[in-house]
Amino acid sequence: MNPAAAATMKARNEGSGLFGFLTALVTLYYTSVMMENLEVALGAYVGPSMAIILVTIFALFYQQRRSVKEFEQGGNYTKIEQTVTELLPDGNRVEVPSSEGEGRFNIRSMAFVYLIYVFLIGTTEIVGVGLLGN
Numbered sequence: 001m002n003p004a005a006a007a008t009m010k011a012r013n014e015g016s017g018l019f020g021f022l023t024a025l026v027t028l029y030y031t032s033v034m035m036e037n038l039e040v041a042l043g044a045y046v047g048p049s050m051a052i053i054l055v056t057i058f059a060l061f062y063q064q065r066r067s068v069k070e071f072e073q074g075g076n077y078t079k080i081e082q083t084v085t086e087l088l089p090d091g092n093r094v095e096v097p098s099s100e101g102e103g104r105f106n107i108r109s110m111a112f113v114y115l116i117y118v119f120l121i122g123t124t125e126i127v128g129v130g131l132l133g134n
Contacts, residue, residue: 019110026117033130035059 035055043051085093124130 019113022114022117026121029121029131030124031059033124036131037129 038058039048039051039055042054045051046054084097085095087093121130125132
């Protein structure tokens with residue numbers, strides 16, 4: 001990869017690590033809330049011990065199916081949103097990131113997404129169905 005394309009790609013992905021980490025934390029939080037609520041609801045029918053076993057089996061089955069789907073996709077797609085195709089001197093075409101426009105992870109969009117995360121988790125806890133509200 002040429003240095004200009006690498007610098008553009010780095011600028012576009014600035015902040016993506018924090019964004020991915022916070023998204024993973026929110027996903028983990030809501031998965032925990034969902035599993036806890038499912039366990040309570042199921043416990044009314046089959047008892048708390050059996051509910052824990054069933055929820056664990058369900059969670060493992062769901063994660064396994066999700067992993068298989070991700071593996072089958074093969075990952076052969078471009079994750080960069082804006083690219084241009086350039087013709088090399090040898091006649092081959094190569095896709096390089098476009099240097100126009102802002103990167104995906106700019107301050108305004110990141111702050112907006114973080115505020116949405118805080119609002120969602122806050123309302124879940126205020127309503128009393130979150131992990132701390134029980």
